Amino acid sequence: MSSLWPQLEPLLGKVQKPARYIGCEDGAQVPEHSPEKVSWLFTYPDTYEIGLPNQGLQILYELVNERDDAVAERSYAPWTDMEEQLRANGLPLFSVDTHRAARDFDVLAFNLSAELVYTNVLNCIDLAGIPIHSADRGDDDPFVAAGGHCTYNPEPLADFLDFVVLGDGEEAIGDITDVLRDTKGQPRKDRLRALADVTGVYVPSLYVFTFDGPRIASVTALDGAPELVEKRTIADLGDWPYPKNQLVPLTEVVHDRLNVEVFRGCTRGCRFCQAGMITRPVRERPADQVRTMVRDGLKRTGYDEVALTSLSTADFSGIDEVVGDIAGCGDISVSLPSLRVDAFTVGIAASIQKARRTGLTFAPEAGTWRMRQVINKLINEDDLYGAVESAFSQGWRRIKLYFLIGLPTETDEDTLGIATLARQCVAIGRKYNKSASITVSVGGFVPKGFTPFQWFGQNTMEELQRKVYLLRDELRRDHQVKLKWHDPKATMAEGIASRGDRRIGAVIEHVWRNGGTFQEWSEHFNLQLWLDGLAAAGLTVEDTVYRHRHEDEILPWDHLSAGLHKDFLWQDWRDALAEVGLEDCRWTPCYDCGACTGYSIEHVVASAVPPAGGSQGTGQRVELTLKPSVRA
Amino acid sequence: MNMRVRFRFVKLGKVRFTSHRDVARMWERALRRLELPVAYTEGFSPRPKLSFGLALSTGHESMAEYLDVELREEPDIPAMPAQLSEQLPVGIDVTAAALLEPGSPSLQEDVLSCSWRIEVRDLAPTDADALVETALAAEELILTRTRKGKDVTDDLRPAVLAVRPVGPTLVGTELEAELAVHPRSVRPAELLLALRPGLEEGRVVRTAQWIWRDGARLEPLLAEPAATARLSREDPDVRPCTGTPQHAEERAGVA
Structure with missing residues (x-):
């Protein structure tokens, strides 16, 4: 029950980037443990550099540590060299805060942001010295839990997780902590049953599946567990100004800047986007709270860059004013991830490049208007060219465009449309700078649960590769367009876990047992392990990944609810195939998707009209207006 | 200004x-x-x-x-x-x-040498005495290292301005050394390699950096x-060294 630091310290001279393992961040807590307290070890199943900035994890870390009856620490997947050292020296997974063994905590809780980290989850459980199968754990073993977007299809990890949390964690973490505190000393089985009564908590061992070929034949809830597990949704982001003390790492990490979440949820309705579907409705943070969090955060951390985060930051009511205010307080760079081109204006461009020009990425997602109607990303070519022109005219020299390939109904014309858009953007850029260039980044589409595309059979690996080469050949002579693509092999592996059922657990275990950790790192990714795992489990890629699902089929996540009505999603899928777009319900009448009405909550937006600029998904020209204050 | x-x-x-x-x-x-x-x-x-x-x-x-x-x-x-x-x-x-x-x-221009405390794992103090004595008596200490894929040979001896065993630690012996910075900065690990291949460094502390004015060694x-x-912190270890780093003479006149 004490610090492992004396044993770990000598190992740190033998591994790369030892600062990953020391903790000591500004904002890190040194919690006092005691047997009565509920102790959480929040674990990010990827490297420290990727995991540290995760806002969800940091929010929960603060909330738990604010309680008198609970403590929280953090852990990250040790890189392969450190794992080797730990195993050679008989040392376990540890927290970076007080270097305490993972087994000494009550809960080992994972953040799941991507499917390919699943094998790392197993590795961390094993390194912790906990049996990897939940069925093999006893009363003295910690609980193994998970939260994050991937938990909307938790089935591939059902054998390994004791419980899973759906939706916003701010309130759920408190309720779960209460149950764990009140049930200390009781048999594990009883405690799990009690957890299943907390809204948003799914206990996989209380549900039994039967199968019929590739399909699920039945799902049965045991012991009175809920037939349908509903997600958690906080009504007002303004009640949760977290993280209050964002961690400032001593070593460089991704997104190494102040991050302030400006709203949660998105109702643009992009049909491929799981995040936009499962996080509804839109809940904006009050603009004044954003200003306060930015001002105080910059002062406390010493960062000179702040990101205003959300799924589509330019949609934030009054974004121009907020960005203008921040840029006005000194040499501060503002980065706006997830910018929609139809809301990006010269004013925003001018404001955010004041201190230091950060990279600029737009995501048109598809190469033709027809394709964008199918996916409901209703931005027209003028929107894109307008945004690109704004950026180049304000001095940017390179812009990154993000696209998906392998979308439903996609033809080669749609794929080649990507090249046409990129070329036109280069031509616009060259008006301002001879060396203007465009980076086109192409990812293969992986259908996800709780989206209208959940029934769609993913493109085969070969088909995605063919489309990549088609595009590469088309752009061969365009030296100012740089094409990058996500490996179709990895896309295929993501597809296995994305919509797989409980039987995929054996595949993940196979990959892990054969050394397949850090699968999202190209140098470690090994497709053969996944294929062997499928074969060993008697499953096929065709059934698991490429197969179109039927309307009447039980999907692996049908016993879970993100609030969305299945018939809404089915109708939206039919609309997609008919190339019919659907406008944003923030500013138009309700489509009754279920996300608001089901939970008696509603959108929290400060503005009844869309922010100015572009077509705003209406297909029409919206008058561009700018407040004088941001014209600086 | x-x-x-x-x-x-x-x-x-x-x-x-x-x-x-x-x-x-x-x-x-x-x-x-x-x-x-x-x-x-x-x-x-x-x-x-x-x-x-x-x-x-x-x-x-x-x-x-x-x-x-x-x-x-x-x-x-x-x-x-x-x-x-x-x-x-x-x-x-x-x-x-x-x-x-x-x-x-x-x-960058001014510092000519650094003092170090170097813990050597699994080395007995008597062995340390012998290794240091041999090294200091040597005409040259030839070290081969790989740089940009090629083997480069250096004589480390002129850069070793001082080295002496200090005493035993929990895991080995501590040395005190002053190593020159020019023509390139000599690392403690290289000193250990020159003493005897296979020596493993434990705790290593840079205790001082030195500049020279009028033939005198000064803290920058x-x-x-x-x-x-x-502040009331320990001052860097200001002990006389036994050698003179390269360029020390030409710095004599620098104000």
């Missing part, structure tokens, strides 16, 4: 596992938190004008790191060590600060005529 302020700081404990680059970023954040009038570079991506001396290897501790910061106006120098230490991570403490004379050489900050603020 911008001015330069030189700081001395320590890097001790867990924070020693951060890189030189990480330390630079810690300083940038600390200076911003204090809202000091730091001068910035011009151009596309303005950076604060900081110049560090010799990089310290990740994992090594130090009692004597230096940093020159260019400021747009004069700060309250005596107050700075305490204020900065407050804003820097645990294990990084600022121990002195002084305004530099205009035109003072940079740390104390050489400045402007008086410095000092």
Whole structure:
């Protein structure tokens, strides 16, 4: 029950980037443990550099540590060299805060942001010295839990997780902590049953599946567990100004800047986007709270860059004013991830490049208007060219465009449309700078649960590769367009876990047992392990990944609810195939998707009209207006 | 007219596992938190004008790191060590600060040697005595290292200005050494390799960096005529060395 630091310290001279393992961040807590307290070890199943900035994890870390009856620490997947050292020296997974063994905590809780980290989850459980199968754990073993977007299809990890949390964690973490505190000393089985009564908590061992070929034949809830597990949704982001003390790492990490979440949820309705579907409705943070969090955060951390985060930051009511205010307080760079081109204006461009020009990425997602109607990303070519022109005219020299390939109904014309858009953007850029260039980044589409595309059979690996080469050949002579693509092999592996059922657990275990950790790192990714795992489990890629699902089929996540009505999603899928777009319900009448009405909550937006600029998904020209204050 | 302020700081404990680059970023954040009038570079991506001396290897501790910061106006120098230490991570403490004379050489140009305490694992003090004696008596200490894929041969002997065993530690023996910085900075691990291949370093602490004025060895900050603020920290180990680093004579006349 004490610090492992004396044993770990000598190992740190033998591994790369030892600062990953020391903790000591500004904002890190040194919690006092005691047997009565509920102790959480929040674990990010990827490297420290990727995991540290995760806002969800940091929010929960603060909330738990604010309680008198609970403590929280953090852990990250040790890189392969450190794992080797730990195993050679008989040392376990540890927290970076007080270097305490993972087994000494009550809960080992994972953040799941991507499917390919699943094998790392197993590795961390094993390194912790906990049996990897939940069925093999006893009363003295910690609980193994998970939260994050991937938990909307938790089935591939059902054998390994004791419980899973759906939706916003701010309130759920408190309720779960209460149950764990009140049930200390009781048999594990009883405690799990009690957890299943907390809204948003799914206990996989209380549900039994039967199968019929590739399909699920039945799902049965045991012991009175809920037939349908509903997600958690906080009504007002303004009640949760977290993280209050964002961690400032001593070593460089991704997104190494102040991050302030400006709203949660998105109702643009992009049909491929799981995040936009499962996080509804839109809940904006009050603009004044954003200003306060930015001002105080910059002062406390010493960062000179702040990101205003959300799924589509330019949609934030009054974004121009907020960005203008921040840029006005000194040499501060503002980065706006997830910018929609139809809301990006010269004013925003001018404001955010004041201190230091950060990279600029737009995501048109598809190469033709027809394709964008199918996916409901209703931005027209003028929107894109307008945004690109704004950026180049304000001095940017390179812009990154993000696209998906392998979308439903996609033809080669749609794929080649990507090249046409990129070329036109280069031509616009060259008006301002001879060396203007465009980076086109192409990812293969992986259908996800709780989206209208959940029934769609993913493109085969070969088909995605063919489309990549088609595009590469088309752009061969365009030296100012740089094409990058996500490996179709990895896309295929993501597809296995994305919509797989409980039987995929054996595949993940196979990959892990054969050394397949850090699968999202190209140098470690090994497709053969996944294929062997499928074969060993008697499953096929065709059934698991490429197969179109039927309307009447039980999907692996049908016993879970993100609030969305299945018939809404089915109708939206039919609309997609008919190339019919659907406008944003923030500013138009309700489509009754279920996300608001089901939970008696509603959108929290400060503005009844869309922010100015572009077509705003209406297909029409919206008058561009700018407040004088941001014209600086 | 911008001015330069030189700081001395320590890097001790867990924070020693951060890189030189990480330390630079810690300083940038600390200076911003204090809202000091730091001068910035011009151009596309303005950076604060900081110049560090010799990089310290990740994992090594130090009692004597230096940093020159260019400021747009004069700060309250005596107050700075305490204020900065407050804003820097645990294990990084600022121990002195002084305004530099205009035109003072940079740390990169000026520092000629460093003193080290080097713990050697699994080495008995008597063995250490013998190894050191042999090394100091040698005409040359030839070391082969790989640089950009090619083998390069160096004679380390002129760069070893002093080395002596200090005494036993829990896991081995501690040596004290002064190693030259020119023509290239000799690392403690290279000294161990020259003593006997296979020796493993334990705790390594840089205890001082040295500049030379008029044939005398001086600490870079104390050489400045402007008086410095000092904290009640241990001073760097100021013991005479037995050799003279390259370029020491030609620095004799530098003011």
